[in-house]
Amino acid sequence: MDAEITLRVDGEEHRLTVDTRTTILDALRERIGNTSPKKGCDHGQCGACTVLLDGRRVNSCLTFAVAHDGAEVTTSEGLAENGELHPMHRSFIEHDGYQCGYCTPGQIVSAVGMLEEVGNGWPSHATENVSAEGNAGLSDDEIRERMSGNLCRCAAYANIVPAIQYAAEHGEGVERGGNA
Amino acid sequence: MKPYRYERSEDVSGTISTIAEEPEGAFLAGGTNIVDLMKLGVMSPDMLVDVRRLTPDDVEETEDGGVRIGAAVTNSDLAAERTIRSRYPAISEALLSGASAQLRNMATTGGNLLQRTRCVYFQDTTTPCNKREPGSGCSAIEGHNKNHAILGASEHCVATHPSDMAVAMTALDAFVVTHGPDGERRIPIEELHRLPGSEPERDTILEHGELITAVELPPTAFFSNSKYRKVRERASYAFALVSVAAAMDVEDGVIRDVRIALGGVAHKPWRATKAEEALRGEPVSEANFRAAAEIELEDAEPLSGNAYKIPLARNVIVRTLSDLSEEGR
Amino acid sequence: MTATQAPGKAVGAPISRVEGGLKVRGAATYAYEHRLHEPVYLYPLQSTIANGRVTKIDASRAEAEPGVVVVLTHENAPKLASTDDKELAILQSGDIGFRGQFIGAVIADTFETARYAASLVEIEYDENEPDADFRADRDDLYTPEQLNAGFETDTSVGDADGAFDSAAHKLAATYTTPREHNNPMEPHATIAVWDEDELTLYESTQGVFWTQKTLAPLFGLDAGKVHVISPHVGGGFGSKGLPHANVVLAAMGAMLVPERPVKFALTRHMMFTVAGYRTPTIQRVRLAADENGKLSAVSNDVVEQTSKIKEFAEQTATSARMMYDSPNIKTTHRLAALDVSVPSWLRAPGEAPGIFALECAMDELAIECGLDPVEFRIMNEPENDPESGLPFSSRGLVECLREGAERFGWNGRHPTPRSERDGRWLVGSGVASSVYPVYSMGGNAATVRANSDGKYEVEIGAADIGTGTWTVLGQIAADELGVPFEDVEMKIGDTTLPNASGAGGSSGITSWGSTVVEAVRSLREKIEADHGGNIPEEGVEATAKMPKNPHSGDFAMYAFGAHFVEARVDEDTGEVRVPRMTSVFAAGNIMNAKTARSQFMGGMVMGLSAALHEESVLDTRFGHVVNHDLAEYHIPTNADVGEMDVSWIEEDDPYVNPMGSKGIGEIGIVGSAAAVANAVYHATGVRVRELPITPDKLIS
Incomplete structure (x- = not known):
């Protein structure tokens, strides 16, 4: 069964007819031609498909497009502005926060979404005391836990953590969460 | 599909x-x-x-001083909610130990309660499963059952309930508000999920078309001294082997009141009422915690691959209560 | 680090990956992402029995589904020109050799339709009881003729049994490693297009020419008629080395819809059925030492699994033949052939499970001898290769052990298990050695072109599966040319380029790099001889084949390493955390300090993963892996990985290849699981010999 929807992807509006069974991930990859988010498991178990959906990081593989008519979707491709790489992009390159590159766009989108969550004062499993006032800060352990929804079989994790720390510290326009 | x-x-x-x-x-x-x-x-x-836009997506105070959580509140919003973090920290901790940040940004309070089991045979349509296909048989009883139930299982099903949040809410006396064809009802969360019995296909007592609209938490003061401890096979992004949610009210070294619920051990979040009973009025001590845990686990019936859950559950109960008794002083 | 490198200084520099800008944006094109006109989507039918045959397929409901183009079964499948390889010769009959075997496919105009229509195909079977029970006490174990990579099945030097019986100190223990699945993040994917008698494959592969040479004879084609394109590969770890049946199925499907691109990506679940995996092993290890701790016997008797339809015999015990000095060394390999899918390569096949067992046993015997595990290894360091008697071209193990001990803070470690705690955490440390052979693979050629603007192009059909090939071959070429790195453009991953071996056995840089160096030398000679030392206006190019290594046969060539691990075990729950790993490698000249560090680290973490997480659980009643997704088959998350201290020693080895480099893709995984297991023992006093070390094995 088909439905007409509009998705705003990386700032550009797309009207399309989708099968109700089509996920945002497949709509992006097979219909719109945006293959920045990847299909690693198609079941919300790896994070390679992470996009910002109306500003929040989600697994686009578990999201029916039909249920998100009018939504704003940001992929890693869309983080680049006017051909300029985003500070998180540059930091991943510099810190070699990837090898095969397949989980990477999802990691980067996730990192950008994560910093905003930290900035909003959201706690994590790594936060010592969830009841405490104030912000959890951005320790390496906080990053590790908050980025655990993005699997990397090449295991670039120990480079991803400093890549995110660096971008948070130095990246212009990157939200610096926390008071650490 | x-x-x-x-x-x-x-x-x-x-x-x-x-x-x-x-x-x-x-x-x-x-x-x-x-x-x-x-x-x-x-x-x-x-x-x-x-139903995402249909039910409330906020958390508000109720007339009796408790809180009402709209069914559409996402797991991440609920975990970050100030009131929950300060008055019901076990719920925040449970949510934060579940799934991943991306999934928590999508998953809702109502949906979380209705998660289906992670039993590998339930998830695989090529193998028999009474929950998925009543009468086809249970593949787990004689199969890979390391993650399965030790309490309250039946010969028809040994699956466990996967939610972390529901375990914390079970410990903290939550009520589930539903709207259905027969109108509104307010169900103690302990009664929402079923044991499998001879009808494992039914996870909950909800009727077809009955929608969870909210979860209500009581104003119990000592729930601010609550916590959630989850044991899993990797540090993050994994379902519980065993988890414990508990709250404790301690005065002068004596347990005035206590709540304990277990996850990963049964077809439903397992309220440890026997252990609670054994502890009320008793002095805080590791020996008492241990004795209470053992009373609760007396009825445990392990399968071929999950006997480890009995000592594990015991140890985690003891540890969680010990931590609470120290913090609650 | 991306700043211009001075000419001749690119090799070794920490240059960022040249394709980085594409990868971070998600603009690097992986197999499934090539945009072709009007593609169709293939979804496979897989056997739900492990042994028997298909008796009936009713595809009428599927065919009636709008959007379905064709249903492929053994009844209408193209006949293959060669059916020798039973893993690849799918749909040639209704016979079924393992659960999950391809028995057909639906091709439709959308993925959603293909997937749904596949569920509508009704299949009837004649089923036999499957035999999938892997045990060491089976009475039908057999001796393979040879092992993977051509190694001898059994070896014996001296009298290991006799020496063991009479030894002052001895250790006999059985170690087991489970089935493990490669699970690269990018599932195996293909877009296949037939045009007349030519097949084009956009493929996720570790070797475009390996795919070409495997596929062409199946379809009765000359190799040149199969064009394989694979510029970027989302990981492989061995599973994308030898082509699997998914490529054949896509090509067959495409044959039914000429000129239309057929897209087929395995789902994550399918990755556990048809894409290869590491065989489970049961290793009976015996070590003996004299009263001083000098080894007198080393033996490893291995039982492992293969498939009835095709043999794969992992070379599990080969590292025991050369690792330590002992006058008596014996190794054997026996196989159980079962109704299961075909095992294959997974990062360091042989060494990874074999060294796990050997290095745990070394830890156990060191304790038995009352010796420090580091010193025990050092005192058993051989002068020459115990297996061949040849000298080592270089052997840096002792230096790695010493350097690693220093960096880790090993010295002063309390030898008694369970002697350190931090709150409820029991804290321990462990060490293990690592080794990996220096392989090179034949058949390589490269073309180097000089343009008059001073830029150079280097062409070779090599692969980059995250290994840094795009970058590192450019560095090698630039230095050999004596030009800045930025002036060299690489072309890889396509069978229109000169022939190349694949990414396997950590042989890539040795094979491709040697060839590129040779091609550059040819070019320089040509410029000198034909053009008076100047590059002509129209440019000039030269092609060369990989030279034979004049030192091969004179030396035993291996890379070595040492891992040091801190493990913390929760006393109440048995949860294990590894807050830090220190590894030091002796791997010759390091080509790129940045990408090499990443590759070592990735291997170390995969070993950590083997130690604590990975296990494909096979239900013998059904014959398939039941935890067949990434929620149940655990690989480490970011939170599972702590501080990684990765380094290497300076090692000048002029014999291995012109660059002086050794392969580094696999050595990181070798031994790291043992170091974790040894650290868990030191923390808890509990010796777990069956991987993975999950909480249930430590809880009491």
Whole structure:
């Protein structure tokens, strides 16, 4: 069964007819031609498909497009502005926060979404005391836990953590969460 | 995945009447579980009714001083909610130990309660499973059952309930508010989920078309001294082997009141009432915690691959209560 | 680090990956992402029995589904020109050799339709009881003729049994490693297009020419008629080395819809059925030492699994033949052939499980001898290769052990298990050695072109599966040319380029790099001889084949390493955390300090993963892996990985290849699981010999 929807992807509006069974991930990859988010498991178990959906990081593989008519979707491709790489992009390159590159766009989108969550004062499993006032800060352990929804079989994790720390510290326009 | 019709209604009663007429219809909220199961062919609804915009997505104080959580509040919003963090920290901790940040951004309070089991045979349509296909048999009893139930299982099903949040809410006396074809009801969360018995296909007591609209928490003061401890096979992004949610009211070294619930051990979040009973009025001591845990686990019946859960549950109960008794002083 | 490198200084520099800008944006094109006109989508039918045959396929409901183009079964499948390889010769009959075997496919105009229609195909079977029970006490174990990579099945030097019986100190223990699945993040994917008698494959592969040479004879084609394109590969770890049946199925499907691109990506679940995996092993290890701790016997008797339809015999015990000095060394390999899918390569096949067992046993015997595990290894360091008697071209193990001990803070470690705690955490440390052979693979050629603007192009059909090939071959070429790195453009991953071996056995840089160096030398000679030392206006190019290594046969060539691990075990729950790993490698000249560090680290973490997480659980009643997704088959998350201290020693080895480099893709995984297991023992006093070390094995 088909439905007409509009998705705003990386700032550009797309009207399309989708099968109700089509996920945002497949709509992006097979219909719109945006293959920045990847299909690693198609079941919300790896994070390679992470996009910002109306500003929040989600697994686009578990999201029916039909249920998100009018939504704003940001992929890693869309983080680049006017051909300029985003500070998180540059930091991943510099810190070699990837090898095969397949989980990477999802990691980067996730990192950008994560910093905003930290900035909003959201706690994590790594936060010592969830009841405490104030912000959890951005320790390496906080990053590790908050980025655990993005699997990397090449295991670039120990480079991803400093890549995110660096971008948070130095990246212009990157939200610096926390008071650490 | 079977083709399905997507519907969205403007109000709760409209939604309920829409789905009441469609026996193979289901609700769609965050989608994190149902989309997964539809892809696997485990669930094949003809129609999905999108309820994300239908129920409240905020947390408000109730007249009795407790809180009401709208069913559409996402797991991440609920975990970050100030009131929850300060007055019911076990719920925040449980949510934060579940799934991943991405999934928590999608999953809702109502949907979280209705997660289906992670039993590998339930999830695999090529193997027998009484929960998925009543009467086909249980593959787990003689199969891979390391993650399965030690309490309250039946010869028909040994699956466990996967939610972390529900375990914390069970410990903290939550009520689940529903709207259904027969009107509104307020169900103690302990009664929401079922033991498998001879009908493992039914996870909960909810009727077809009955929609969870809210979860209510009581104003119990000592719930601010609560916590959630989850044991899993990796440091993050994994389902519980065993988890414990507990709250404790301690005065002068004596346990005035206590709540304990276990996750990963049964077909439902397991309220450890026997252990609670044994502890009320007793002095705080590791020996008492241990004795109470052992009373609760007396009835445990391990399968071929999950006997480890008995000492594990015991140890985690003891540790969680010990931590609470120190923090609660 | 991306700043211009001075000419001749690119090799070794920490240059960022040249394709980085594409990868971070998600603009690097992986197999499934090539945009072709009007593609169709293939979804496979897989056997739900492990042994028997298909008796009936009713595809009528599927065919009636709008959007379905064709249903492929053994009844209408193209006949293959060669059916020798039973893993690849799918749909040639209704016979079924393992659960999950391809028995057909639906091709439709959308993925959603293909997937749904596949569920509508009704299949009937004649089923036999499957035999999938892997045990060491089976009475039908057999001796393979040879092992993977051509190694001898059994070896014996001296009298290991006799020496063991009479030894002052001895250790006999059985170690087991489970089935493990490669699970690269990018599932195996293909877009296949037939045009007349030519097949084009956009493929996720570790070797475009390996795919070409495997596929062409199946379809009765000259190799040149199969064009394989694979510029970027989302990981492989061995599973994308030898082509699997998914490529054949896509090509067959495409044959039914000429000129239309057929897209087929395995789902994550399918990755556990048809894409290869590491065989489970049961290793009976015996070590003996004299009263001083000098080894007198080393033996490893291995039982492992293969498939009835095709043999794969992992070379599990080969490292025991050369690792330590002992006058008596014996190794054997026996196989159980079962109704299961075909095992294959997974990062360091042989060494990874074999060294796990050997290095745990070394830890156990060191304790038995009352010796420090580091010193025990050092005192058993051989002068020459115990297996061949040849000298080592270089052997840096002792230096790695010493350097690693220093960096880790090993010295002063309390030898008694369970002697350190931090709150409820029991804290321990462990060490293990690592080794990996220096392989090179034949058949390589490269073309180097000089343009008059001073830029150079280097062409070779090599692969980059995250290994840094795009970058590192450019560095090697630039230095050999004596030009800045930025002036060299690489072309890889396509069978229109000169022939190349694949990414396997950590042989890539040795094979491709040697060839590129040779091609550059040819070019320089040509410029000198034909053009008076100047590059002509129209440019000039030269092609060369990989030279034979004049030192091969004179030396035993291996890379070595040492891992040091801190493990913390929760006393109440048995949860294990590894807050830090220190590894030091002796791997010759390091080509790129940045990408090499990443590759070592990735291997170390995969070993950590093997130690604590990975296990494909096979249900013998059904014959399939039941935890077949990434929620149940655990690989480490970011939170599972702590501080990684990765370094290497300076090692000048002029014999291995012109660059002086050794392969580094696999050595990181070798031994790291043993170091974790040894650290868990030191923390808890509990010796777990069956991987993975999950909480249930430590809880009491």
